[in-house]
Amino acid sequence: MKHIIFTILIINSFCAASQEFYTLKQCIGIGLEHNYSIRITKNETKITANDVTLGNAGYLPEISFNSGFSGDIYDNASDYKDGTTLKEKNVNNSTLNADINLNWTLFDGFGIQADYARLKELKNKSELNTRLEIENLVANITSEYYNLIRQRIRLLNLRSAVGLSKERLRIVEERYTIGSMSRLELQQAKVDFNTDSSQLFTQIETVYASQIKLNELMGLDSVDKEYDISDTIIITQPLLDKNDLMNKTFGNNVQLLASYSNTKISELELKKIRSQNYPYFRVNAGYGLTDNRYGTGSVELQKRLGMNYGVTVGFNIFDGFNRRREQHNARIQVENSELSRQELELSLKADLSNLWMSYRNNLELWNLEKENLNVAQENHEIAIERYKLGDLSGIELREAQNNLLEAKERQSIAEYNTKLCEISLLQISGQILYYLE
Numbered sequence: 001m002k003h004i005i006f007t008i009l010i011i012n013s014f015c016a017a018s019q020e021f022y023t024l025k026q027c028i029g030i031g032l033e034h035n036y037s038i039r040i041t042k043n044e045t046k047i048t049a050n051d052v053t054l055g056n057a058g059y060l061p062e063i064s065f066n067s068g069f070s071g072d073i074y075d076n077a078s079d080y081k082d083g084t085t086l087k088e089k090n091v092n093n094s095t096l097n098a099d100i101n102l103n104w105t106l107f108d109g110f111g112i113q114a115d116y117a118r119l120k121e122l123k124n125k126s127e128l129n130t131r132l133e134i135e136n137l138v139a140n141i142t143s144e145y146y147n148l149i150r151q152r153i154r155l156l157n158l159r160s161a162v163g164l165s166k167e168r169l170r171i172v173e174e175r176y177t178i179g180s181m182s183r184l185e186l187q188q189a190k191v192d193f194n195t196d197s198s199q200l201f202t203q204i205e206t207v208y209a210s211q212i213k214l215n216e217l218m219g220l221d222s223v224d225k226e227y228d229i230s231d232t233i234i235i236t237q238p239l240l241d242k243n244d245l246m247n248k249t250f251g252n253n254v255q256l257l258a259s260y261s262n263t264k265i266s267e268l269e270l271k272k273i274r275s276q277n278y279p280y281f282r283v284n285a286g287y288g289l290t291d292n293r294y295g296t297g298s299v300e301l302q303k304r305l306g307m308n309y310g311v312t313v314g315f316n317i318f319d320g321f322n323r324r325r326e327q328h329n330a331r332i333q334v335e336n337s338e339l340s341r342q343e344l345e346l347s348l349k350a351d352l353s354n355l356w357m358s359y360r361n362n363l364e365l366w367n368l369e370k371e372n373l374n375v376a377q378e379n380h381e382i383a384i385e386r387y388k389l390g391d392l393s394g395i396e397l398r399e400a401q402n403n404l405l406e407a408k409e410r411q412s413i414a415e416y417n418t419k420l421c422e423i424s425l426l427q428i429s430g431q432i433l434y435y436l437e
Contacts, residue, residue, distance in 0.1 A: 020227040024145050027218055027229075028436055031141050032134060034219030041133040048119075048126040057116035061104035069096050076296055091295040099288025109278025114271040121268060125261040132254045139427045141217050142435050143420060146234050148210040150416040153233075155207055157408045158200045164384075164401055165193040171388065185394050192398055234415045236422055239363070242356050245429045249348055252430025259344050263337040270330035276323050279315040352428055359421035366418050369411035376400075376407035 022030075032038055054060050071094035078086045105112070172189040175181035215223045250256065290304040316323070383400035386392035426432045 021230050022227055023230045024142060024435060025437075027145055027214065028138055028141050030220070031137055031218040035137055035217065036219060038130075038133055038137055038219075041130045045123075045126045045130045048123045052116075052119045052123050054116065057119055058105060058108070058112040059116065061102050063100065063102050065098075065100045067098040069094070071095065073295075088296055092293075093295050094293045096291040097288060099286050101284065101286040103282065103284045105280065105282045107278075107281040109275030109280065111272050111275030114268050114275060118265060118268040118272070121261055121265050125258055125265065128254055128258045128261060132258070135254060135427055135430075135432045137217065138432050138435060139423055141214065142423050142432075144210065144214045144217055145229065145231075146416060146419050148207070148214055148229060149231055149234055150412055151203070151207045151210050153412050154409065155200070155203045157405060157412075158196065158203050161401065161405050162193070162196045162200050165189070165196045168387070168394070168397060168401075169193045172394065180390075188394055188398075234419050236363075236415075236418055240359070240422065240425055242352075245356070245425055246349075246352060248429040248431060249352055250345070253348060253428060254430060256341070256344055256348065259337075259341040263334065263341055266330070266334040266337040270327065270334055273323070273326045273330050276316060279313060282312040282314075283310070284312070285309040348428065352425070355421055355424050355428065359418065359425060362414055362418040362421055366411070366414040369407065369414045373404075373407045373411045376404045380404040 071092065073090060073092050076086075076088040076091050080086070169189045172181050172186050176183065176186045211226065212223050215225055285307065286309070287307040288305075290302075292302040294300055294302070380400045380403070383392055383397050387394070387397045423432070426434055
């Protein structure tokens with residue numbers, strides 16, 4: 001009886017400790033706000049967005065200001081051809097300058113345009129990476145949310161099994177007391193009851209671990225926070241359509257969209273390298289002040305204030321065939337990007353087909369296990385009545401009880417596996433954010 005009381009206390013405390021209720025949508029919302037990987041990826045997207053500027057691409061001129069002062073102090077001795085000598089001590093010369101300069105590349109063979117387009121495409125790819133992280137997190141939270149439901153359902157099933165074993169033990173103890181039941185039967189009933197209690201304790205730990213995992217995915221600082229989830233059963237969507245999933249996969253799959261972005265980036269890098277085939281055109285201008293002060297000679301002070309300007313036109317005639325090599329490698333990279341995209345498309349087709357087959361099989365299995373569960377429940381009820389009348393042995397009752405528990409477990413597993421397939425199908429087709437609706 002100590003085992004019974006202890007078991008009931010643990011289960012009741014576990015179920016009653018949670019006061020707060022979370023829906024799946026709330027769990028996902030908390031995860032999107034607090035999950036560290038999502039926050040890091042969002043910051044990286046902000047960096048790439050900050051890089052998309054005309055100045056970073058080279059459209060705008062560079063303007064710089066320079067100022068400086070220099071001087072020297074020395075003794076000077078000069079001997080002239082007419083025989084005279086001039087000696088000067090502590091001669092002080094100084095120079096002060098200040099100028100502002102502008103340098104602007106007006107044309108570099110369309111390389112600036114390619115750079116700007118590449119920066120925008122890198123921003124787009126970073127946003128796709130953020131979306132990929134979000135979709136992965138939503139899929140993981142959803143999977144763990146329903147895993148927690150499954151584990152809690154199993155906890156209830158095991159709790160029910162303990163209750164049935166407890167009732168059987170009570171009946172055996174009463175019959176043993178009046179001498180109508182053997183001690184062997186009593187010992188077997190106790191062993192079965194202890195076995196069910198042990199499984200119940202193990203399942204409590206499994207439920208707790210699932211709760212911790214869900215809290216970790218949500219980014220909660222208190223990973224052992226306890227709360228209740230609103231759903232107590234696993235509900236799947238109406239039957240999904242394979243053709244619709246295939247079309248949406250090739251239109252919305254984030255990995256495929258990122259692959260297209262990689263190809264575009266490779267093409268822009270090739271365009272940047274090809275810009276070396278054209279001449280470049282640059283202008284420069286400056287305005288400055290120079291102040292020279294001399295401690296010797298006929299000029300004491302010299303000032304210059306004015307501007308300078310210039311135009312540079314250039315063309316790289318020969319660079320050791322490096323330009324041709326770089327362009328050839330860039331074209332190969334474009335081809336590789338295209339091949340990677342085609343490979344990904346084939347992989348997505350295979351994954352979708354496998355997931356679809358698993359989804360349909362698990363749906364069929366789920367329906368079959370529902371029927372098996374009804375039969376097992378009916379058999380167990382009959383076995384209980386016959387056992388109470390003394391027409392059934394304890395071993396046969398135990399077999400009926402195990403069959404019922406196994407039927408519940410198989411039905412729960414088929415239900416959960418169907419949900420996992422649904423989650424994977426929605427994720428691969430770019431519809432995983434459905435769970436936020």
